[in-house]
Amino acid sequence: MGKRIELRYGSSSQTAVLPDSWTSIPLGAEELQSSRSERDIVFDALSNPVGSPALETFAAAGETVGIIVSDKTRYCRTEFVLPLLLERLHDAGIRDSDIVIIFANGTHPPQTEAEKRTVLGDEVYEHYTILENHSREEGEFELVGTTRFGTAVELNNALLRVDKVLAIGTILHHYFAGYGGGAKLLFPGCASYNTAVQNHRRTLTEDGYFHPSCRDGVLDGNPVADDIWDAVRFFPPCFYFATILDAKGKLVNAVCGDLEQAHRKGIRIVDELYAVEVESEADVVVVSAGGYPKDINLIQSHKTLQRASYALKKGGTLICLAECRDGIGNPAFLEWFAHPSFPEMRKAVLNNYKMNAHTAVSLRQKAEDFTILFVSSLPREDVERTGMQFCQSLEEALSQAAMRHDTARCYIIESGALTVPRLANS
Secondary structure (H helix, E strand, O other): OOOEEEEEEOOEEEEEEOOOOEEEEEEOOOOOOOOOOHHHHHHHHHHOOEOOOOHHHHOOOOOOEEEEEEOOOOOOOHHHHHHHHHHHHHHOOOOHHHEEEEEEOOOOOOOOHHHHHHHHOHHHHHHOEEEEOOOOOOOOEEEEEEOOOOOEEEEEHHHHOOOEEEEEEEOEEEOOOEEEOHHHHOOOOOEOHHHHHHHHHHHEOOOOOEOOOOOOOOOOOOHHHHHHHHHHHHOOOEEEEEEEEOOOOOEEEEEEEOHHHHHHHHHHHHHHHHEEEEOOOEEEEEEEOOOOOOOOOHHHHHHHHHHHHOOEEEEEEEEEEOOOOOOOOOOOHHHHHHOOOHHHHHHHHHHOOOOOHHHHHHHHHHHHHOEEEEEOOOOHHHHHHOOOEEEOOHHHHHHHHHHHOOOEEEEEEOOOOOOEEEEOOO
8 A cells, every 4th residue: 555645725634545656755844843932033033133223213102103914815923923013113112003004915805804803813903903905996006116127116005104114924935026025015015906917927028938037936037026126215114024934834933124134034044944955856746735825716826836846747747735715816817718729828918918817827838738636626617727637636636647657756745835846956
């Protein structure tokens, strides 16, 4: 009998047995054992800001502060960290009435009241003014400048009405911006739809392919990241606090201070944790996004497909577990797959780019390069429309893969939303 594996799926998990004839190799970070408590990690970071005064001297009594937090799609341990940072602001003499909390939804849909409460915690949610970024809301944004790449930077008015900004997020790899967190919290997190579209279109080459420098772990020379970081000069004064989490959502490190300098320090830590070198590409990769909320919808789960593809031979089989309880993530996303061929899709995307069109291009490319067996609660027809194959369970997917591969080198990735395989000597 082959090895039994268990992978997270939504809020539960699925188990199955690998074929006897396959050689399986787990990929992922070792479970981290920290001698520091989560509270100590936060306080150690606050005591050692990078390139910036301490938080309690960054903001002064009488000033107003806008606190930016990530939405439900990016778990940051906000409910734990935010109260500790609020204490420091209170120590600086900042009144509760001078604080506004802004969800950096970017172009994501509004959250329910229950979802916002879960992110912030009951006490914070009930005590402070809470806003969300509604990217399509006319009159909610102001043009503050244009990047050297031509992107109009339209920021949420709420950011421009405060004296200082405290941006709280988490750092992890990002499949086209290099890394999440950092300046992305403001742009596109608190920017207009128009600004986000202009920036995200930079993922595409002139012939409509996904840009090779738009990938996990690439910051410098990445056309999307270059555009985002060029916009920092238009931001209000900003203090940055970023968490670094393990696969179970536990806080294992943190950085804070100057937006760019602290972020650069944080991405080095993230690379050490989650960039995993592989000797060769596999015949089969079996991957879980890591459960909810990492597999909240198809667009978010695509990040897992992208990372798993780095370790897979062309023509290989990719099995992905992603519940997608919130559906696709953008109601217009599937429309791109109505084009009968990949060249026709690329042409349509170039002629009429809309948000998430680049993700459609990337997914279509992978569906042509690999056999993707997608285990999900999405309707079968939606999955198969993208070029992937629908499976009801991990067991079914492995059975189908076994018919394609009598023998196989197989990588098992438990946390695909975090683990970034890197081919040795590439």
